[in-house]
Structure formats: C-alpha cells, structure tokens
Amino acid sequence: MKRTQHYGTLEDAVLRTHIELSRAFNKLRAKETATIADQGMTMAQFAILEALYHLGTLRVGQITELILSTPGNITVVIKNLESKGWVRVYPSETDRRIRMVEITEAGQSLIAAHFPEHVRNLAAWYGAALETEELHTLSRLLRKLEKAQ
Template identity: 50%
Template sequence: MKIKNTTSYGKNADRSMQTWIQLFRVYNKIRAKEIAYITSFGITMNQFEVLEVLYHRGDLNVGTITKLIMSTPGNVTVVVRNLKRDGYITSLPDPSDKRASILSITEKGKELIEKLFPTHAKNFEGYFEALSEEETNTLFTLLRKLHKSV
C-alpha cells in the first residue's frame, strides 16, 4: 500500500525538491554503471578521476586535483599513493612550493585511459540519447546556471 504525502511546502519548494530527487536518481544510476565499467579495468572510480584529470589537464599539484575531482585531501593522498605504487603516475617536487609535489601521468597511465576513455565517452552519449540535441543543450545550460547560483 503506497502512502502519498499530502504535505506541501509550497509549489516552488515541492517542485524544486522533486527535481533534486530526479537529478539524484539519474546521477546514482549513471554513477553505478560507470563504476562497474571503470572497476572492470582494475582501478577505482577515484583513481580513474585522478588519471582522467592528469590526462586531460596535464601535470598538476594535489591541491588542484582535489578541487577538480571534488574530493578531500586525505582521500586524494591515498589514491595518489596507490596510483604511484601501481606505476600510473609519478610525482616531482613543486619548484614553487617545497611542501607540494607535481603529479604526472605515466605512459602506463596514459595507455589505461586511452583504452577505457572512448567507451566511457560513448556510455555518456548513450545515457543522454533519450534527449534531443536541443534538450541536452538546454539541460546543460540550466544545470550550469544552477551550479553558478549555488
């Protein structure tokens, strides 16, 4: 027996919360599928995120990576240690800050990203195929606007 909540917090608040729930559900579904795909290559999603940033943005320090992947310094430290251990990245002292290091993706790391990223990109194309090109563009614009306002 399904019980419907009849409490309203106002038309705009109700629709905003319903929209958030839909965004969250879509995010969780896509994230779960991508975690399954990425872990099939023997790395974690967090490791993939660090490798992907280094591959597409070039050499970076840990602080910048932490911000770009929206993680925590403690988590990124563990991820970096494991990626270095497995030969996917290297680190060099940061010439502008003796306490920091610059991370760089190795050939082994590049090979892994180049192997898995094309299918990863195609997966996302598939997730959005229910939307027309115009709808996808509108969704992007609206989400970007929302992101900037929060």
Template identity: 35%
Template sequence: MKTTKKYGKKTDLALNLWVKLSRAFAVINKKATEDIAKYGLTEPQFCVLECLGHLGQLSIGELTRKQLVSAGNMTVVVNNLEKEGLVERSREPGNRRVVKVQLTAKGSKKFDEIFLNHAKYITHLISVLTEKEQSDLAKLLKKLGLIVQQLNHNTK
C-alpha cells in the same frame, strides 16, 4: 504520480527537483562506475587519470579543487594509483611544499585505452534524451551548479 503538497508549493517544487537530480546522478553514476571497474579502476582513480590525461601535470591541491574532494582523500587515491605504477609524484622546484602528480608511460597508455570507450558508453546512456533535451538540461544544470557554488557558505 504523487502531487500531494506536503510542505507548501515552493518547498515541494525544490525538494522534488533535488530528488530527481540525486536519482538521475545516482543511476548514471552507478553504471559509469561499473563500466570503469571493467578496466580495473575505481571511479575516483579514473577521474584523476582523466584530469591528468587532459590537463597534464597537476598538484594535489589542484586535483582536490577540480574534484571537490578533501586533500587527505586525494593523497590516498594518488597513493593507490602510484602503487599501480600509473602516476608518479615530484616536488615542485620553486615551492617544495607542492607535490606535482603526472601520468607515467603506463598510466598514459591506460588513459588512451580507456577514455574513448568510456566516453562512448556514457554517450550511449545519455542518448536516451534528444540533442535538444541534452543541451537544455546541460544549460539549466550549469546555471544551478555555478550559482549554488557561489552562495555564501554561512547563509542559512
């Protein structure tokens, strides 16, 4: 195990955490994406189905905010889901700028078929940690994510 201090203790500690966080995410995300691919979906497509399946009708803007993604990107992903007949668009009556997206019957069926299986698969992966480790880890990650998100964009 490398313990060399290269940039000072504080920096090394933080960089090490960032490396471990990136790595853990990448490893699990890769397997999760492979699992989703078995159902004929890409990972971002699955995320949209999951959002709509759990929360119902959402606008493009709401989807982008939930997934930290650009609007242009969401338009493309929704286009591809629409081609497959899994979701459909409709204009909001009160504000015609807004496009609402919702599952079709086919999309709803697909969501039901996939979600539980995928959840079991993720649970299987994560269960390499004890329940206490899982809740400790989740607590720390929640704190990290929330505070960093609130940091001022322009603070360097």
C-alpha cells in the same frame, strides 16, 4: 507514491527536482562505477587519470578541487596510482611543500585505451533519454544552478 504534505509551489517543485536529479545521478554513477571497475580502476583513480590525461601535470590541491574529493582521500588514491606506475609524484620546483602529479606513459596508455569507451557509454546512457538539444539545455541549466551557489 504521492506526497500528502505540501510546502508551497516553489518548494514542492524544488523537492521534486532535487529527488529526480539525485536519482538520475545515482543510477548513472552506479553504471559508470561498474564499467570503470571492469577496467581495473576505482572512480577516483579514473577521475585523476582523466584529469591528468586531458589537463597535464597538476598540483594535488588542483586534483582535489577538480574531482570534488577530500585531501586525505586524494592522497591515498594518488599513492595507489603511483604504486601501479600510472602517475609520478614530485615536489614543485617553486615550493617544495607542493606536490605535483604527472601521468606516466603507462597511465596515458591505460586511460587512452579506456576513455573512448567511457564516452561511448555516457553517450548511450544519456542519449537513450535525451536529444542533443535537451542535453545542451540540461548542461546550461545545471551550470546555472552550480554558479548560483
């Protein structure tokens, strides 16, 4: 379907790019969500476990920023992870108001078992459309766009 309304050369290019970026992200996120659900986790649970697995113990606020979520949602997700025995939550030694989150052995085992498959899935999905050099270019352009905001 072609648009009959035009807003200017730059504006039309921006709209087209934004629509395509959104569609691509939504399709990839749907596939990612489905495969992670098959592993018995939500996207937020997976993202938190992955962050803790790769970065180590983090403050709740750091996790909120890393996975682009809200404090209220993160609190619920962390409580669910803690109830499953995948993370441990404790007060900071320097400031008792700050809550620290640490991945447990069970959480490490879970994410270690599933993360390589996650990477293979992403490589297959992205690799089906883009060459390695194109991926580097896309990454660089997206980082540039992010930093400009």
